[in-house]
Amino acid sequence: MTFPIISSLILLPAIGSLFILFSKSSTKTYQSSKYLALFISISNLLLSLYLWHEFDSSKTDFQFVENKDWLYGLINYKVGIDGISILFIVLTTFITPICIVSVNNSIQKNLKDFLVAILIMESFMIGVFCSLDLVVFYLFFEAGLIPMFLIIGIWGGERRVYSAFKFFLYTLLGSVLMLVAIISIYWIAGTTDVEKLYEIGVDAKYQKLLWLAFFSSFAVKTPMWPFHTWLPDAHVEAPTAGSVLLAAILLKMAGYGFIRFSIGLFPIASEYFVTLIYFLSLVAIIYTSLVALMQEDMKKLIAYSSVAHMGFVTLGIFTMTQQGLEGSIFQMISHGLVSAALFLSVGVIYDRKHTRIINNYKGLVKPMPKYAIILMIFTLGALGLPGTSGFVGEFLILLGAFKKNILVATIASLGVILGAAYMLWLYKRVIFGELKDDLKDILDLTRSEIIILTSLAIPILFFGFYPEPLINSIEVSIENLINNFNMNLAQNKL
Numbered sequence: 001m002t003f004p005i006i007s008s009l010i011l012l013p014a015i016g017s018l019f020i021l022f023s024k025s026s027t028k029t030y031q032s033s034k035y036l037a038l039f040i041s042i043s044n045l046l047l048s049l050y051l052w053h054e055f056d057s058s059k060t061d062f063q064f065v066e067n068k069d070w071l072y073g074l075i076n077y078k079v080g081i082d083g084i085s086i087l088f089i090v091l092t093t094f095i096t097p098i099c100i101v102s103v104n105n106s107i108q109k110n111l112k113d114f115l116v117a118i119l120i121m122e123s124f125m126i127g128v129f130c131s132l133d134l135v136v137f138y139l140f141f142e143a144g145l146i147p148m149f150l151i152i153g154i155w156g157g158e159r160r161v162y163s164a165f166k167f168f169l170y171t172l173l174g175s176v177l178m179l180v181a182i183i184s185i186y187w188i189a190g191t192t193d194v195e196k197l198y199e200i201g202v203d204a205k206y207q208k209l210l211w212l213a214f215f216s217s218f219a220v221k222t223p224m225w226p227f228h229t230w231l232p233d234a235h236v237e238a239p240t241a242g243s244v245l246l247a248a249i250l251l252k253m254a255g256y257g258f259i260r261f262s263i264g265l266f267p268i269a270s271e272y273f274v275t276l277i278y279f280l281s282l283v284a285i286i287y288t289s290l291v292a293l294m295q296e297d298m299k300k301l302i303a304y305s306s307v308a309h310m311g312f313v314t315l316g317i318f319t320m321t322q323q324g325l326e327g328s329i330f331q332m333i334s335h336g337l338v339s340a341a342l343f344l345s346v347g348v349i350y351d352r353k354h355t356r357i358i359n360n361y362k363g364l365v366k367p368m369p370k371y372a373i374i375l376m377i378f379t380l381g382a383l384g385l386p387g388t389s390g391f392v393g394e395f396l397i398l399l400g401a402f403k404k405n406i407l408v409a410t411i412a413s414l415g416v417i418l419g420a421a422y423m424l425w426l427y428k429r430v431i432f433g434e435l436k437d438d439l440k441d442i443l444d445l446t447r448s449e450i451i452i453l454t455s456l457a458i459p460i461l462f463f464g465f466y467p468e469p470l471i472n473s474i475e476v477s478i479e480n481l482i483n484n485f486n487m488n489l490a491q492n493k494l
Helices: 005-021 027-054 083-101 111-130 134-143 145-155 160-189 194-200 204-221 230-237 240-265 267-272 274-293 298-317 322-353 369-382 389-404 406-431 447-465 468-493
Strands: 063-070 075-081
Touching: 005 027, 005 063, 005 075, 005 083, 005 111, 027 083, 027 111, 075 083, 075 111, 075 134, 083 111, 083 240, 083 322, 083 447, 083 468, 111 134, 111 145, 111 240, 134 145, 134 160, 134 194, 134 240, 145 160, 145 240, 160 194, 160 204, 160 230, 194 240, 204 240, 204 267, 230 240, 230 298, 240 267, 240 298, 240 322, 240 468, 267 274, 267 468, 274 298, 274 406, 298 322, 298 389, 298 406, 322 369, 322 389, 322 447, 322 468, 369 389, 369 406, 369 447, 389 406, 389 447
Parallel strands: none
Antiparallel strands: 063 075
16 A cells, blocks of 8 residues: 555644644634634544554554655654554544534633644654654654643643643653663664564663663653652643543553553563562552542542553553453553543533532532433443443453462452442432532533533443454454563573
8 A cells, every 4th residue: 555544644633733723813713723623633533444444453563554764864754553553543533523522612712722732632642653663652752742731731720830840841751761761772773663673672681771761751651650640630720622632542652652662672671570560550550549539629530540540551561461461452442432531521510610529519410311321321431330341441451460460450359349439429429419509500411512422422332342343453463462572581581
């Protein structure tokens, strides 16, 4: 196939954002800018679905590879996909139009600039998931900080500047070490091409230090305990669309990085540090779940639940089992859908009453029955009820964990119970009880809100009952990753 479909996926939102940026500003233009942004994002979604359709899941090698010399041949612009990356690209292109539609009421000022930031963010995020060169990956990985920094800092809440800088500094600090590691890899191996590095391997004596450098960046972005403190602040202050992008896509870049680079490039170090990962993952699952139980702000509760869910993801990744890794990817896709849906649900009632404090709501089932039904689906998805996508991911992760370490898996299982506790506790307090007087005039879901939330509810339920499309896409790539991992370990022991 000669058509550069992956580069088109990366460039289309960025080019579209330029058209929006340089269009004349007026109230009518703002509306037309929104329609244009929506058209661009839906076009990108259709392009990514076509890519998924054309992708051959039976092959282990990278497909649709594009390779061009860049910066006098020092860096290669190399992109391509395998079973691990294709699902994240589809998720990114699916969430972006939902974010654009959701800005109906929440963004009142500089809407055009906000749409530009979202589209540029989409380009960078897609670039992360298909980069096959470490330098290109790093550029896309770090560039995504800038639009998210602006989204939080300009369109956020009262403490937006503090939260934006906290988010930026935390994530940048970890990434500086990753840049040093990438330069070191080029010095050791003579290339930053991911495919070549998979073939030749990285010298065993350097792997532990390089693994820790990459870990410093991925652990902050995941975020893993104790590097998670920026996330609740960022979520609370970010506008609804910003929270959706942050939870649904941005956190997944780190999980993807762990699979692609930590395990793929540094298998010996990954095996060595597995106990550390297990410990940090279990603390994240149990501790942040308990913290979530104590929250009074709905966004903070969902933010802490995200840390707990990503704890399951890191646990599953480092089980190095077929079930664990498949479960982790499935859980990331599921969490992307569920967390996006939960933040949008909070945004619905926040737009009406301008408060996220749980105690300010009670008895919403009476004036908002449609909202109560759809929120119930998302709540059940978040706690991992069978029949929702959340169950499949957590079940596979725990299955992989039980194969490796029964004690670790047992402790992690407690996180499922705690997850059910804080999500049901949230639902009970907001939806049931006697209706407060100041909520009697609150309006139920509008047509656009129903469309947005239903578009997320359908895949959550569909993949809960029928996970095969996702599992089939990743199965062969995961098998290949595990085989290479075990082969490298065996060679090192010899």
